Amino acid sequence: MLSICAVRSGQAPFYAINSDVPHDDCARLACRLGPRGHAESHRVTAADLARLVLALPAEELNTLAHNSVDDLAVGMPAGTTVAGAGGWSRRLRHGAALISPTDAAPYALAVCYTGPLATGRALGDPATRLLARIAAQVWSLRRG
Numbered sequence: 001m002l003s004i005c006a007v008r009s010g011q012a013p014f015y016a017i018n019s020d021v022p023h024d025d026c027a028r029l030a031c032r033l034g035p036r037g038h039a040e041s042h043r044v045t046a047a048d049l050a051r052l053v054l055a056l057p058a059e060e061l062n063t064l065a066h067n068s069v070d071d072l073a074v075g076m077p078a079g080t081t082v083a084g085a086g087g088w089s090r091r092l093r094h095g096a097a098l099i100s101p102t103d104a105a106p107y108a109l110a111v112c113y114t115g116p117l118a119t120g121r122a123l124g125d126p127a128t129r130l131l132a133r134i135a136a137q138v139w140s141l142r143r144g
Helices: 026-032 045-057 058-064 126-138
Strands: 004-009 015-017 081-089 092-100 107-112
Touching: 004 058, 004 126, 045 092, 045 107, 058 081, 058 092, 092 126, 107 126
Parallel strands: none
Antiparallel strands: 004 015, 004 107, 081 092, 092 107
């Protein structure tokens, strides 16, 4: 299952696929993004993660901008500011970030993937490439 949500603050999503379908919260990604993201069910949706990223204060976004493992950042052009986090386990790979292009308004992107591509490795997981390709595709729609 693949769920995607790309949204700007105060607007409806400009790209969404299955964005309200719940996934298990691998590595407690919502909790790592902040206490507002914690849910008792430990299930997340791409829409929830995107809204959570948009609600983060600047100091938390600055910390996330230095995250060394971010699948979504791999799909961005060099020099693009990406403040995000990812979570993974066997059969799960999720990423959520605030993308700040120089030529368009910032937007939140969240991708939740549940399936066989996710091997549970931090690096070299085939699902990493999937999330990066999705991020690149959404990047091409950023001015819309």
